[in-house]
Amino acid sequence: MNPRMLVPIPLLLSCVAAFAQTNTDASTTTYRTPEGELVVHTGQPERHDFGPPPAFAQLARDGTDYISSAEAAAYPPLANDFIYADSNRDGRISKAEYDRWARAR
Numbered sequence: 717m718n719p720r721m722l723v724p725i726p727l728l729l730s731c732v733a734a735f736a737q738t739n740t741d742a743s744t745t746t747y748r749t750p751e752g753e754l755v756v757h758t759g760q761p762e763r764h765d766f767g768p769p770p771a772f773a774q775l776a777r778d779g780t781d782y783i784s785s786a787e788a789a790a791y792p793p794l795a796n797d798f799i800y801a802d803s804n805r806d807g808r809i810s811k812a813e814y815d816r817w818a819r820a821r
Contacts, residue, residue, distance in 0.1 A: 766791065770790075774790075781810065782809060783809040784808055788801075800817070801817035
């Protein structure tokens with residue numbers, strides 16, 4: 717290996733160390749940039765307990781035999797999983813699809 721190619725690696729590592737400063741809090745990192753300090757906070761959002769899935773009829777309110785994506789918004793876990801619950805990908809969730817999704821939840 718050419719020794720001239722190894723010179724940039726230590727230089728690069730020293731630059732990275734100079735720009736990143738990890739605080740004692742594991743979820744916060746501070747970077748020094750030409751524009752000033754950049755503080756990055758990481759972590760998971762708080763868990764929301766939405767309770768058990770509502771009855772199919774509560775969500776299929778317009779008298780149809782399916783749940784549309786707009787109706788699914790009334791129960792956020794279903795809205796989040798809409799594409800998975802809609803197993804035949806027809807843009808709506810039938811009672812059978814809803815029951816299958818609710819059991820798997």
